[in-house]
Amino acid sequence: MIPGRALFRPVARHGLRAPSLAATTYALRHRSPTTAALGQPRRPVQRWESTSGAVGSDKSGHIDAQPNESILFFDNIFPLKLSSVLLWRAWETSELLKRFNSASLSFLDPIGLVKRAIPESAPIKVTEIIPRLKEGGAYVKFTHPDNMTPAEIEDELVKSLDKKPIKPWFNPFRGIKTRLVLGRPWLEDLYRLPKSRLRIEFVPAKDSEPPAELSQESLYSIFRRYGKISDITSQPPDSKVLPKFAYVDFVLVRDAILARNCMHGFVLQEEGSKNPARLRLSYEQRVKPHHIWNWITNHPRIVIPVIAAFLAAFTVAVFDPIREFFLYKWLKRQTSDIFAFRKRRDDDAGLHALFTHRKDLIDSIQNNLLETVETFIVVQGPRGSGGRELVMDQVLEGRRDVLVVDCRQVVEARGEAGAIRKLANQVGYRPVFSWANNLSSMVDLAIQSTTGVKAGFSENLESQIAKILQTTASALKEVSLADRKKKDKDATLTDDAYLEAHPEKRPVVVIDNFLHKSEEKGIVYDKISDWAAALVQSNIAHVIFLTNDTSFSKPLSKSLPDRVFHQVTLGDLTPEVAKHFVVSQLEPDEKSDKEENDNSPTITEKQLRRDLRELDECIDALGGRLTDLQVLARRLKVGQSPKKAVSDIIDQSASEILRMFLLSKGAGEGDKKWSTEQAWYLIKEIAAKENLRYNEVLLSNTFSSSTTAGASNAEAALESLANAELITVKSRHGRPATIRAGKPVYQAAFNRLLDDAVVKARMDLAVLTELAKIEAKNIDKAETELSVLGGLPSQPYQAADRVNYLLAKLQGSQLKIMAYEKEMAGLKKVLAEEA
Structure with missing residues (x-):
């Protein structure tokens, strides 16, 4: 229907009155000419045709009414939130009016709700029902007697619903409402969901007339009848946006729906304005002021650290108790797992001889575990000396609650995340999110680059290790107190006093491979040392x-x-103990079934080996290092003779030395602090003398005047070679005194390298070349100083001694270079002739 016009007269100071009954009647009577009046054929109207797709006159989306027809909008017929989920297909058929006429008054049937909302006394006849699913209502077109106006019918229906509310099943707190449609409804099927805010646009009623803007008082008088209004916002005066508009905010969405469907397209003229205005209504998303969010986004330097602190506190409060629980359970079963994988019988037999020899050391460590002294127990020995086997298989045999932390796995792990994961796995710390550290580091870097402040989301390796070790300490304390009972005679003691009085109750923490590659990740060793100190000082663990x-x-x-x-x-083991250890390893693993059933005396394998008489001589060459002895025993068990086995071991060691120390680039590779020439100098001198004086080595030209970058510090070079186990530095009265081979077998390997003419010539050539460079540098220095002295205006007699000294030094260096070059010529000849 094309709306008519209504003139509003101000009746009160606070605003305009609502559309009067006369105005409503005027609006309903002054309609546009129908198509029949214009001489066009009129399409017969089917009153209950399908509502799917476009509806209205000529499928335009608008509803037209005949002169004797009016339209009501019934709200709260369908649920709003479920309208897009529920398929009300029954409302999209051509049987709506028939169903309305025959519908029961069931509260579950939407058609029944419409029928119940129209009292039987109302003198109207329903001619068409058009549902609006997304808005939760329906248009009802009806005819009425000539002696009643649509406004009177509206008043009767409103009073009936106020007196006897009809509440649907899906909304028991709000009844059905109905209002007369004054405008021209637009039945669009766009995806525009209802909102509590309506945008009221003022468009011209005629194309040639400019639009008129209504005041807030007029808008309030028009829309207040549909529900409570929370706010009305007019367009800013300086706004150039056309058409002019205003916002009307309803408290409830249902009220906004009722107002839009009844007033869309309504034409009115405010008193004092020249041109009428047509109201075009649409739903608008209300932009709520987010003061808290705006403050958060505008103050990242304050908010981000607070969030980081909150997340840290949350993880501590939630995950730390879980981790302590897992740690406690893991520690209680860890001891049985450690000692479950026992060595083979032959290994135990061989180690028994070693442990018998070291019985005093074992007893000493076990006695220390029974003391209450707050200090560390340090077992130090060269690699392969059997320290781990001695502690784990003898000292701690049968002891409960043992935790082993292998520093080597942590230090050699790739990256900080790998180190954290390795340490957490060793102590049973879970759950651990090592991968999150890299992600949080990137987030932290991005925030710092944008805000200029470090957020603190990421934690460095130091803090992560400290957190893991701190949680482990708490779990160890629970393990120490696990066997404490209320009936004990010292039950009144505090936890600390109880642990101090019962050192046998404390668990044992074994930190293996301490200072392995000490130059890498030194923070790991510092944190572990501090943690261990806290354990012993608090009497939590040995x-x-x-x-x-x-x-x-x-x-x-x-x-x-x-x-x-x-x-x-x-x-290292003494030759007697070393021989006994090797022989004990040759015992058969177990007796065969024939030997068990045969009572005749058995002949052991070591009695059948006549070549074991060579063992004394071979042990002297091999030395007493435990790992080398085990290799020898395995070779003997596969049938090799002692001499052949030892010779192969020496060759293998010589090849290892050649690859690691002589053919590498020395200080230029892997940040090593020694040079190839320094390593060969030690090999050659130790092979000839076995023991070298520490200070004598420091004063040699190869160490004191090395030309290799990174190897100029002689003491650092010796320390690096000792850590690499090429040599062993023995101390006397707390100072380094002598230098020996790193392992006993290396003494024989050094001699084996000297027997190789090519290796010897190549390495000697490298040493002589460096010595020649050193002397050449001395000559350069002497010549430079002589040049300065020679440039003086006169030759003072006081400089004569200095000149003679420099000349003598220059001559001495030249003679050395000539000797070196002569020797180098012979070495080059060897390299040219030997393969």
Whole structure:
């Protein structure tokens, strides 16, 4: 229907009155001419045709009414939130009016709700029903007697619903409402969901007339009848946006729906304005002021650290108790897992001889575990000396609650995330999110680059290790107190006093491979040392360090500066014990069934080996290092003779030395602090003398005047070679005194390398070349100083001695270079002739 016009007269100071009944009647009577009046054929109207797709006159989306027809909009017929889910297909058929006429008054049937909302006393006849699913209502077109106006019928229906509310099943708190449609409804099927805010656009009623804008008082008078209004917002005066508009905010969405469907397309003229205005209504998403969110986004320097602190506190409050629980359970079963994988019987038999020899050391460590002294137990020995086997298989055999932390796995892990994951796996710390550290680091970097402030989301390796070790300490304390009972005679003691009085209840923490590659990730060793110190000082656990490094006292003294360590030093085995160890390894694994059933005396394998008489001589060449002895025993068991086995071991060691120390680039590779020439100098001198004086080596030209970058510090070079186990530095009265081969077998390997003419010539040539460079540098210095002295205006007699000294030094260096070159010529000839 094309709306008519209504003139509003102000009746009160606060605003305009609502459309009067006369105005409504005027609006309903003054309609546009129908198509029949214009002489066009009129399409017969089917009152209950399908409503799917476009509806209205000529499928335009608008509803037209005949002169004797009016339209009501019934709200709250369908649920709003479920309209897009529920398929009300029954409302999209051509049987709506028939169903309305025959419908029951069931509260579950939407048609029944419409029928119940129209009292039987109402003198109207329903001619068409058009549902609006997404708006939860329906248009009802009806005819009425000539003696009643549509406004009177509206009043009767409103009063009936107020007196007897009809509440649908899906909304028991709001009844059905109905209002007369004054405008021209637009039945669009766009995806525009109802909102509580309506945008009221003022468009011209005629194309030639400019639009008129209504005041807030007029808008309030028009729309207040549909529901409570929370706010009315007019367009800013300086706005150039056309058409002019205003916002009307309803408290409830249902009220906004009722107002839009009844007033869309309504034409009115405010008193005092020249031109009428047509109201075009649409739903508008209300932009709510997010003051809190705006403050958060505008203050990242304050908010991001607060969020980081909150997340840290949350993870501590939630995950730390879970991790302590897992740690406790893991520690309780860890001891049985450690000792479940026992060595083979032959290994046990061989190690028994070793442990018998070291019985005093084992007893000493076990006694220390029964003391209450707050200090460390340090087991130090060269690599392969059997320190781990001695502690785990003898000292701690049968002991409960043992935790082993292998520093080698942590230090050699790739990246910080790998180190965190390895340490967490060793102590049973879970769940651990090592991958999240890299992600949070990238987020932290991005925030810092944009805001200029570090957010603190990421944690460095130091803080992550400290958190893991701190949680482990809490779990260890629970393990120490697990067997405490209320009936004990010392039940009144505090936890700390109880642990101090019962050292046998404390678990044992074994820190293996301490200071392995100490130059890498030194923070790991510092944190572990501090953690171990806290364990022993709090009487939570005993701590045993297993290390190959002789300088272990430096980092440990930082953690326990006022304590003396219980130190146990492991050396190589004596020839007698070494021979007994090898022979014991040759016992058969187990007796065969024939031997068990046969009572005749058995002949062991070692009695059948006549060549074992060579063992004494071979042991002297091999030395007493445990790992080398085990290799020898395995070779003997497969049938090799002692001499052949030892010779192969020596050749293998010589090849290892050649590859690691002589053919590498020395200080230029892997940040090593020694040169190839320095390594060969030690090999050659130790092969000839076995023992070298420490200071004598420091004063040699190869060490004191090395031309290799990174190897100029002689003491650092010797320390690096000792850590690489090429040599062993023996101390006397706390100072380094002598230098020996790193392992006993290396003494024989050094001699084997000297027997190789090509290797010897090549390495000697490298050493002589460096020595020649050193002398050439000395000559350059002497010549430079002589040039300065020669440039003086006169030759003072006081400079004569200095000149003679420089000339003598220059001559001496030249003679050395000539000798070196002569020797180098012979070495080059060997390299040219030998293959």
